[in-house]
Amino acid sequence: MTLTPQWLDELRARTVLSALIGNTTRIQKAGREYKACCPFHNEKTPSFTINDEKGFYHCFGCGAHGDAIRWMTDQRGLPFMDAIKELAAAAGMDVPAPDPRAAKRAEKAQSLHDVTNASQDWFVAQLDGIEGREARAYLSKRGLTDQTRRAFGLGFAPDSRSKLKDALKSFPEEMLVETGMLIKPEEEAGKPARESYDRFRGRLMIPIRDQRGRVIAFGGRILGQGEPKYLNSPETPLFDKxxxxxxxxxxxxxxxxxxxxxxxxxxxxxxxxxxxxxxxxxxxxxxxxxxxxxxxxxxxxxxxxxxxxxxxxxxxxxxxxxxxxxxxxxxxxxxxxxxxxxxxxxxxxxxxxxxxxxxxxxxxxxxxxxxxxxxxxxxxxxxxxxxxxxxxxxxxxxxxxxxxxxxxxxxxxxxxxxxxxxxARPARPSGFAPAQRRSGGSVKNGRWMPPPPPPTADAQAIRETGGDLLLLRAVLAGLLRFPTEIMVHREALASLMPGDDRLADFLDALLEASDHEETVETERLLTILGERDLYNMAKGLLRADALHFTFTRDEADKRRAQRDLAEAIAVIVAIPRIDSELAAVTRAMAENLDEAGFARQQSLRQLKADLAARVAELAQPLDE
Missing domain, CATH: 3.40.1360.10 (Dna Topoisomerase Vi A Subunit; Chain: A, domain 2)
Incomplete structure (x- = not known):
C-alpha cells in the first residue's frame, strides 16, 4: 500500500480536528482555538489546545502533541492503517490499493481472528452449560460475580481431546493449529501420522485480547491438581507473548x-x-x-x-x-x-x-x-x-x-x-557479652552498643526546633575544612534552599568556587569568601566548638569527620523533603480522612523524629 505525503496531507486537510476530538472529549471554544482537559493525563484545569487551522493539538501540561492520525493511534489505540481507514471513510476518500502480498497477510490474519473469536464463543457457552459446573463453582469460591465473569469473557474447556476440534470443524485444521487451538504431533519416520487434538482440556479459559479488544490467544487455568497451573497459547501470527x-x-x-x-x-x-x-x-x-x-x-x-x-x-x-x-x-x-x-x-x-x-x-x-x-x-x-x-x-x-x-x-x-x-559511622568495638551490658546501652547485630553521650545545648535545640540552620552551619564549617567534599556532594548541596540569606550566600560561594577550580583548598576558599564579604563568617564557623566536623587529631579522626559530614548532608537534604510530603499528606487528609492517609502521616512523622534524633547525634563534638 502506497500512502504518499500528498495523500496524507489531503486526508488531514479534510479532517476537522476539533470535531474528531470532540467525539470523545468535552471541548470548549477559546478564541480561534479549542480547549479541553487533557485526555492523556489527569488534570482539572484545561491545558490541552486544538488548532483546526494548523491541524494539530498540544498539551502544555504533559507535552502530548500530534495531528488527526496521531490522535487515532495514541488516544484511540488503533494501529496506523486502521486509523487511516477510519479517517478516510469519514472524509469520503478512497485508500490507495494495497500491495497484493500485504493484502494476503491481512486476509490471513483476519481469518485467524475468526478462529480465535469462534473458540472464545464456544468456551463461554461451555462455561454456561452442564460441563461448566465445576468452573462456575471455582469462580464463585473466588468471589467473582457473573458480571465480572462476562466482562472478562471467561469460559471453560471440557476435558476432551476433540470437542473444540469438532465444534470448529468448519475451519481448516491447519488454521486451528496455527492459532494454537490444536496441537499437531510431529510425524515420526516409519510410524503412522497421529491426529491433532485440543490444546486446552479441563481448564478455566481466559481470553487474551489485543489493544483493540480482539481475542488473539488464551490462558487456561487448571481447576484441580496438576501441572502446569496455567497454560498459555503458543506464539502465533496473532500473539507475541x-x-x-x-x-x-x-x-x-x-x-x-x-x-x-x-x-x-x-x-x-x-x-x-x-x-x-x-x-x-x-x-x-x-x-x-x-x-x-x-x-x-x-x-x-x-x-x-x-x-x-x-x-x-x-x-x-x-x-x-x-x-x-x-x-x-x-x-x-x-x-x-x-x-x-x-x-x-x-x-x-x-x-x-x-x-x-x-x-x-x-x-x-x-x-x-x-x-x-x-x-x-x-x-x-x-x-x-x-x-x-x-x-x-x-x-x-x-x-x-x-x-x-x-x-x-x-x-x-x-x-x-x-x-x-x-x-557514615564506623562500627563500635565488639566483645561485650549481653551479661556485661551497662544500663542505657543496646544490642545491635549481637554487639553491645554504648549509649550516646548526653546532648549539648545546641544539640538539644536541634531536637526541639528541627535545627536546620544549626546543622547547616556545621555542614558549611565541615566543607571549609574539607573543600574536596564540595564537589563530591555538589548535587545534594545545590538542592538546598537555606532560610538564612547569609548562609545561602555562603553556600553559593562554595559551589561557585568548586565550579571554577578543579582543586580548591581552605586558604583559597577563605580568600574567595573574603571577596564576597564572608571572611569573618567563615572564620567564625571554623572556630565553632560544638556543632562542627572540623576537629582532626589524626588521620582516623579526619576520615570519621568526613563520613559524619556526608551523613549530615544527606540528613539536611532529606528534612525539607519529608516536611513537604508530610504537609501534602496532612492537607489531603483534611479533605479525605482515610486509613491509608493516616498511616502515611504517622510513618512520615516517625521518619522526621528519627532524622531529628540522628541530627542530635551528629551535633555532638568529636572526642578530644
Whole structure:
C-alpha cells in the first residue's frame, strides 16, 4: 500500500480536528482555538489546545502533541492503517490499493481472528452449560460475580481431546493449529501420522485480547491438581507473548483518566482488582516483564507501579524488571515498586482487608533507585571493608547500564549518597557479652552498643526546633575544612534552599568556587569568601566548638569527620523533603480522612523524629 505525503496531507486537510476530538472529549471554544482537559493525563484545569487551522493539538501540561492520525493511534489505540481507514471513510476518500502480498497477510490474519473469536464463543457457552459446573463453582469460591465473569469473557474447556476440534470443524485444521487451538504431533519416520487434538482440556479459559479488544490467544487455568497451573497459547501470527499485556484493552483508557497503571503478576489478580474498582491493571503473560512491555507501559503513564508478591519469587520478578528497565530509562520515565504482604496476592488482600488496603500498598510504592539500593544492600554481608567495596562496585556497574547520561549521573550521585549515609559511622568495638551490658546501652547485630553521650545545648535545640540552620552551619564549617567534599556532594548541596540569606550566600560561594577550580583548598576558599564579604563568617564557623566536623587529631579522626559530614548532608537534604510530603499528606487528609492517609502521616512523622534524633547525634563534638 502506497500512502504518499500528498495523500496524507489531503486526508488531514479534510479532517476537522476539533470535531474528531470532540467525539470523545468535552471541548470548549477559546478564541480561534479549542480547549479541553487533557485526555492523556489527569488534570482539572484545561491545558490541552486544538488548532483546526494548523491541524494539530498540544498539551502544555504533559507535552502530548500530534495531528488527526496521531490522535487515532495514541488516544484511540488503533494501529496506523486502521486509523487511516477510519479517517478516510469519514472524509469520503478512497485508500490507495494495497500491495497484493500485504493484502494476503491481512486476509490471513483476519481469518485467524475468526478462529480465535469462534473458540472464545464456544468456551463461554461451555462455561454456561452442564460441563461448566465445576468452573462456575471455582469462580464463585473466588468471589467473582457473573458480571465480572462476562466482562472478562471467561469460559471453560471440557476435558476432551476433540470437542473444540469438532465444534470448529468448519475451519481448516491447519488454521486451528496455527492459532494454537490444536496441537499437531510431529510425524515420526516409519510410524503412522497421529491426529491433532485440543490444546486446552479441563481448564478455566481466559481470553487474551489485543489493544483493540480482539481475542488473539488464551490462558487456561487448571481447576484441580496438576501441572502446569496455567497454560498459555503458543506464539502465533496473532500473539507475541513478549509484547502483549493482559487486559491492556480495558486498562489503557482507564490509565489515561487516572494517570496510573498497575502491573500485577497474573490474570486472576487483574480480574480481582478490576472487580474491586481498579480498572487500570495489567499483567505479563507468565514471563518476566520484557523491554517491549515496559515501553508499552510508558506510552500510557510515566511511572507504572509494579505490584508483586512479597515472597522470594515475587521479589525476584521485581528485581528482574528493575534491571531490564535501567538501560531504557529516559527523562521523566521510570518504575515504582509496591510489595504485597508475604503470603497474600491482591485477591487475598482485598477480600481480607478491602480495596483500601490494596490502595495503601500502592501508595507505599518505592522508586526504582530505592529498589536497586535495597536489593544490593541486602544481597551479601557488609561486615568488612572488602564487602562494602563490593557493594559500591555492584552499584557502579548497575549505573553504567543506564544509557541516558543525565539519568546515569543522577543515579550514581543518589546511590553514593545512600552509601555514604549507610556507612557514615564506623562500627563500635565488639566483645561485650549481653551479661556485661551497662544500663542505657543496646544490642545491635549481637554487639553491645554504648549509649550516646548526653546532648549539648545546641544539640538539644536541634531536637526541639528541627535545627536546620544549626546543622547547616556545621555542614558549611565541615566543607571549609574539607573543600574536596564540595564537589563530591555538589548535587545534594545545590538542592538546598537555606532560610538564612547569609548562609545561602555562603553556600553559593562554595559551589561557585568548586565550579571554577578543579582543586580548591581552605586558604583559597577563605580568600574567595573574603571577596564576597564572608571572611569573618567563615572564620567564625571554623572556630565553632560544638556543632562542627572540623576537629582532626589524626588521620582516623579526619576520615570519621568526613563520613559524619556526608551523613549530615544527606540528613539536611532529606528534612525539607519529608516536611513537604508530610504537609501534602496532612492537607489531603483534611479533605479525605482515610486509613491509608493516616498511616502515611504517622510513618512520615516517625521518619522526621528519627532524622531529628540522628541530627542530635551528629551535633555532638568529636572526642578530644
Amino acid at each position: 513478549g509484547r502483549t499485556l493482559y487486559n491492556l484493552d480495558k486498562a489503557a483508557p482507564a490509565a489515561r483518566k487516572s494517570g496510573r497503571i498497575v502491573v500485577v503478576e497474573g490474570y486472576m489478580d487483574v480480574i480481582a482488582i478490576a472487580q474491586a474498582g481498579i480498572a487500570e491493571a495489567v499483567a505479563p503473560l507468565g514471563t518476566a516483564l520484557t523491554e517491549a512491555q515496559i515501553e508499552r507501559l510508558w506510552s500510557m503513564v510515566e511511572t507504572p507501579v509494579l505490584c508483586f508478591d512479597g515472597d522470594s519469587a515475587g521479589q525476584r520478578a521485581a528485581l528482574r524488571a528493575a534491571h531490564r528497565a535501567l538501560p531504557l530509562l529516559k527523562p521523566g520515565h521510570s518504575l515504582a515498586f509496591a510489595t504485597l504482604p508475604t503470603g497474600q496476592d491482591p485477591d487475598d488482600l482485598i477480600r481480607a482487608s478491602g480495596v483500601r488496603a490494596f490502595e495503601a500498598v500502592l501508595e507505599g510504592a518505592i522508586p526504582l533507585v530505592e529498589l536497586i539500593w535495597r536489593s544490593e544492600e541486602a544481597a551479601l554481608p557488609l561486615d568488612t571493608p572488602e564487602q562494602r567495596a563490593g557493594l559500591r562496585q555492584r552499584l557502579d556497574d548497575l549505573c553504567k547500564t543506564i544509557a541516558d547520561g543525565e539519568i546515569r549521573y543522577h543515579y550514581s550521585q543518589h546511590l553514593r549518597e545512600l552509601f555514604s549515609a549507610r556507612f
